[in-house]
Amino acid sequence: MTTTLPTDQMIDLKRGMISREIFVSPDFYRGELERLFTRAWLFIGHESQIPNPGDFFVSRMGEESVILCRDAQGTVHVFLNSCRHRGMKVCRYEQGNTSLFVCPYHSWSYTTDGKLQGVPLYRALYEGTLNREDWSLIEVPRLAIYKSTVWASWDPAAPDLLDYLGSAVDHLDQVLDCRDGRPGGSEVIGVHKWVFPSNWKFAAENFLGDTYHNPSHRSVDMIGIGPSAQRGQKGRRDNEYNKGQHVWVGHPAGHGMHSVLMPATMEYESSYAQYPVVDEYFRHCFDERKRRLGEKACLLPFTGNIFPNASYHGRQPRGICVWHPHSPTETEGWRFFLVDADAPAEVKDVLRRFYMRYSGPAGMTEQDDMENWLYATAASRGTIARRHPFNYQMSMGAYKTNDPLPGDVSLQITEQTPRNYYRVYASYLNGAPWDELIGRPLVQAAAE
Amino acid sequence: MMRSLAWYQLREEIEDFLYLEADLLDQRRFKDWLDLLAEDLIYFMPMRRNVKFGQHAERENTKQGEGISWFDEDKWTLGKRVEQILTGVHYAEEPLSRVTHMVSNVRLLDVRPSVEDAQEVTAGCRFLVYQNRIEYENFTFVGRRTDELRRVGTSWQIARREIILEQNVLLAKNLSIFF
Numbered sequence: 184m185t186t187t188l189p190t191d192q193m194i195d196l197k198r199g200m201i202s203r204e205i206f207v208s209p210d211f212y213r214g215e216l217e218r219l220f221t222r223a224w225l226f227i228g229h230e231s232q233i234p235n236p237g238d239f240f241v242s243r244m245g246e247e248s249v250i251l252c253r254d255a256q257g258t259v260h261v262f263l264n265s266c267r268h269r270g271m272k273v274c275r276y277e278q279g280n281t282s283l284f285v286c287p288y289h290s291w292s293y294t295t296d297g298k299l300q301g302v303p304l305y306r307a308l309y310e311g312t313l314n315r316e317d318w319s320l321i322e323v324p325r326l327a328i329y330k331s332t333v334w335a336s337w338d339p340a341a342p343d344l345l346d347y348l349g350s351a352v353d354h355l356d357q358v359l360d361c362r363d364g365r366p367g368g369s370e371v372i373g374v375h376k377w378v379f380p381s382n383w384k385f386a387a388e389n390f391l392g393d394t395y396h397n398p399s400h401r402s403v404d405m406i407g408i409g410p411s412a413q414r415g416q417k418g419r420r421d422n423e424y425n426k427g428q429h430v431w432v433g434h435p436a437g438h439g440m441h442s443v444l445m446p447a448t449m450e451y452e453s454s455y456a457q458y459p460v461v462d463e464y465f466r467h468c469f470d471e472r473k474r475r476l477g478e479k480a481c482l483l484p485f486t487g488n489i490f491p492n493a494s495y496h497g498r499q500p501r502g503i504c505v506w507h508p509h510s511p512t513e514t515e516g517w518r519f520f521l522v523d524a525d526a527p528a529e530v531k532d533v534l535r536r537f538y539m540r541y542s543g544p545a546g547m548t549e550q551d552d553m554e555n556w557l558y559a560t561a562a563s564r565g566t567i568a569r570r571h572p573f574n575y576q577m578s579m580g581a582y583k584t585n586d587p588l589p590g591d592v593s594l595q596i597t598e599q600t601p602r603n604y605y606r607v608y609a610s611y612l613n614g615a616p617w618d619e620l621i622g623r624p625l626v627q628a629a630a631e
Numbered sequence: 632m633m634r635s636l637a638w639y640q641l642r643e644e645i646e647d648f649l650y651l652e653a654d655l656l657d658q659r660r661f662k663d664w665l666d667l668l669a670e671d672l673i674y675f676m677p678m679r680r681n682v683k684f685g686q687h688a689e690r691e692n693t694k695q696g697e698g699i700s701w702f703d704e705d706k707w708t709l710g711k712r713v714e715q716i717l718t719g720v721h722y723a724e725e726p727l728s729r730v731t732h733m734v735s736n737v738r739l740l741d742v743r744p745s746v747e748d749a750q751e752v753t754a755g756c757r758f759l760v761y762q763n764r765i766e767y768e769n770f771t772f773v774g775r776r777t778d779e780l781r782r783v784g785t786s787w788q789i790a791r792r793e794i795i796l797e798q799n800v801l802l803a804k805n806l807s808i809f810f
Contacts, residue, residue, distance in 0.1 A: 277680050277799075279690075373699020375678070379804035402721035406714045413707065515800065520699050535699055540708050545676075545701045545806040547715055550723035553804040 188214050190609035196602050199576035203563035205605075206382040211612070212511040219491055219611040220245030222338040222620075224347050226493035226505050227251050227261055229519060230331040231370035237280045237295055243507045243515070244335065249323070250274050250284070251333055254296040259328060261335045262297050262320035273320070284320070293320050330359040330367035332503070342617055348489065349621065350589035351438035357484035358495045358503070361523045362465065364472035364480065370524035372535055375543040376517050381556035383492060383506040383514040384608075389552060390486045390494030390504070391600040392431040392441035395577065399555055403548050410499060410537050411456035419541065419548050420499035421454035424483065431600055433582075433591040435622020437607030439600030440487025442497075444587065447481060449473070454499075461533045464526065482588075490607060500538040512560050518543050575602055632739060637746045645754050645780065646737045648787045653732035656809050661713040664809070668706050669781060669790040676701040676794040676810065692795070701796070701806055712809070723807045726765065730808050733759040740777070752780045752787075758794075762808055770803040772796055772810070 188211060193202035205211045225244050228251045232240040239252040241264060248264035250273075264272050266286035273284040273293060283300065285292040292301035297320040302309055323335040327344035329352075334344050345352060361368040389396065397404075400419060407417040416422075427443035451469040455461035473480045484497025492506040500520070507515040520538050522531050541548045562568060578597035586592060593599050610619050618624045632638055655664040668674075677692035677700045693700045715721045734756050741753035760772040779791035794810045 275681060276683055279683060279686070372697075373678070373693065375699065375701075375801075376799070377801035377804070381804075399722060402715045402718040405718050405720070406711055408711055408715075412711075532696075535697075536704065536708075539699060539701075539703060540711070544801055544804060547712060547721075550805045550807050551721065554723045557804060 186210070188612050190612050194605050194609045195572070196575075196606055199574065199579055199598070199602065200572040201575050201605055202572045203569050205608075206384060206560060207511050207564050207569070209511055212508070214612045215508065216245050218614055219608070220337075220508070222336065222341060222611060223491050224325075224327070224334045224336045224341060224344055224489075225491075226489070226503060227333040227335050229369070229371045229503075229521075230259070230328065230333065231524065232278065233259070235280065237282055238278075239274065239276075239281060239295070240278045241274055241276070243505075243517075244323075244337070246508060248272060249335075250320075252295050254294070255282070256296070258296065259326065259333060260295075260297055261323045261326055261333070262293075263322075265321070266291055267299065267318045267320070297322050330356070331369060332359060340617060342621055347436055347621055348438065349434050349436055349623075351432075351434045351436070351440065351487070351489060353482060353589070354432070354440045354442050354484055354487055354497075355489065355495070357442070357482060358487075358497045358501065358521070362468035362472065362526075363523075364468075364475035368524055369521040371519045372522055372531065373520050374517055375520075376515065377544045378509065378513060378515045379544075379553050379557060380513050381553070381560040382512060383508045385556040385559055386504070386506040386514060386516065386552075387488045387492050387494060388601050388604070389556070390488040390496075391439035391604055392486065392597070393601070394429075394431070394441055394485075394596045395598075396552075396555070399551050400548055402551065408540055408547050410454060410458075410461075410533065413457040416456070421452070421456075423452050423454055423498070424485075425452065427483065428594065429485075430588060431582075431593040431595075431597045432588055433600045433603035435590075435607075436620065437490030437604050438488065439604055441485040441600075442487070443483045443485065445481045445483060447478060449481065455533060458529070458533050460527065460529045464530045488604070490604065491611075496542070500541050501534070502538065502542065512564070514556075516543070575605075632742060632746060635746060638739070641742065641746055641749050641752070642737065642739050645739065645752055645787070646734075648780070649734050649737060649754070649756060649778070652789070653734050657731055659727060661716060661809075665706070665710055665713055667787075667789055668709065669788045670706055672706040672709070672789060673703075673791040674705070674709055674794075675703050675792065676796060676806075679796070679799050681799055695793075701801070702794070709809070721807075723805050728808060729763045731761045732810075733761075735759075750782045751790075752782075754778050754780060758810065760808065760810060762803075772798075772803070776810070 193204050227242045228240045233253045236255045242249050242251050250262045250264050252260050266273050268291050271286050271288040273286045283292045290303050294300050299315045299318045324339040325336040325341050327334050403419040409418050409420045411421050424443045427445040431441050433439045451466045488494045494504040502520040505517045522534050575598045582591045582593040582599050675695045682690045716724045736757040738755045740755050742749045743751040756776050762770040774796040777793045780787045781790050
């Protein structure tokens with residue numbers, strides 16, 4: 184694809200207007216697949232899904248199926264799920280354990296480190312021509328594991344994952360770390376998968392800090408479905424953050440989130456009040472985290488999106504969502520639910536029940552999101568509709584850079600995070616170099 | 632179980648109950664429907680996985696009581712779902728979907744203590760649920776159900792419902808209806 188996409192015309196950040204075209208146009212969609220999903224770091228899965236040698240979990244990168252796999256030596260790989268001979272999927276199970284990936288078509292087989300092992304009738308048909316070494320499964324050139332989460336990029340020149348995440352990692356840590364402040368230690372307890380007729384960016388944007396869409400969740404807020412709802416608490420979660428300063432933060436590489444800065448004097452606010460064991464667990468974790476992290480404990484998460492399509496919910500509920508593109512107007516949502524791996528059984532049980540009633544297509548809160556994304560997409564297709572851009576003018580200019588946190592920080596609800604996201608998005612579609620994509624020279628990033 | 636007259640009568644009684652229940656849902660009489668659910672109800676819809684031959688019994692369906700399923704909930708939660716629809720601002724069901732529940736292949740899998748004195752019945756059936764929404768949205772949910780029913784006076788209550796939807800990736804944007 185060599186055509187230039189009219190990004191300047193479609194994404195007018197000075198005036199705060201973005202064309203509907205980027206949410207419906209096949210040209211932009213193709214540009215995304217070829218220039219964005221082939222370069223950005225994408226979320227693949229979690230090590231808890233593949234604890235043992237031979238374990239695999241089939242994931243996606245853009246539109247394509249990939250296999251996340253731990254080989255016989257324990258090394259983690261990500262392969263394109265497609266035989267080198269005629270392209271058939273070599274793995275059509277979602278998750279499991281194997282010593283070989285055998286293609287159903289002509290029975291070429293690959294070991295768990297991706298090497299081509301079996302080629303039927305090799306001696307008679309291929310000897311002297313086919314060099315097995317050259318025909319391994321296609322492997323991502325860049326793979327990184329951060330606190331058990333596995334990420335990959337198709338661009339050999341991509342910066343290291345931590346340079347790509349930049350200061351967004353401080354917020355992502357609040358999702359991945361144990362509730363008591365120990366680093367990492369989460370596990371995936373299930374993955375929702377569903378398709379919905381919407382552009383994938385609506386979903387990503389929702390998590391970039393679109394706190395403004397709260398009214399669409401009025402029904403759950405009225406009836407109360409949170410972890411303390413049976414104690415008469417209204418709302419969709421507990422009010423843990425009443426005393427905090429809400430912040431909306433955009434990062435140079437396009438990540439954005441809504442987090443909270445609690446006062447240093449913060450005390451535990453009772454949560455999960457109808458389950459004393461769980462309330463006690465979170466009280467313990469809160470105190471322990473404060474002791475362990477000191478001032479850093481003041482940062483707590485709501486939602487965020489790691490560019491381009493890995494979103495998270497930080498606490499109530501807690502998990503990572505990935506928005507896989509199917510077409511300009513169809514998306515496959517995956518939601519990985521997280522708990523502390525060593526949390527007591529009763530705590531895990533209460534959490535999973537809350538996650539299920541809150542999240543995903545069966546979740547009382549998120550059903551209303553899907554309704555919005557669907558009809559926002561559908562109503563943007565029209566010839567006349569496409570002549571009229573979306574308004575992204577909220578809180579224009581109302582942010583400070585690196586104050587009080589790294590990034591562009593707004594203390595009020597803002598569309599600075601999506602404006603920042605689409606600035607980076609345009610850079611990808613224009614084939615920008617990495618220092619532009621992550622907002623700083625790569626050399627400097629490497630030296631830090 | 633022997634196909635006695637009592638057995639046929641019981642099966643008809645159970646069928647009638649399941650049809651009545653489906654009708655309450657299709658008529659959007661959600662509160663009346665809730666009255667048919669036992670206080671200790673378990674309402675469970677697993678997710679289905681693509682697994683290797685021989686692993687289906689163990690790994691195909693997510694399990695009740697552990698991890699994440701589409702639904703693994705109690706009567707309180709279902710009551711909340713009804714309450715949410717009745718707010719009139721649950722936009723995934725506002726305006727309300729048009730829904731028809733087809734129930735068929737009703738079988739008596741277990742009757743306790745006896746067919747003549749049936750207090751608890753495990754009934755299997757197939758369902759085909761059609762959901763039509765706003766103007767152009769259509770969803771079809773097809774699968775199997777296993778219901779544990781308890782006799783209460785002259786009628787029945789649902790104590791446990793397992794819903795096996797024949798899909799892997801959910802091919803609907805939402806599960807905003809009842810099964």
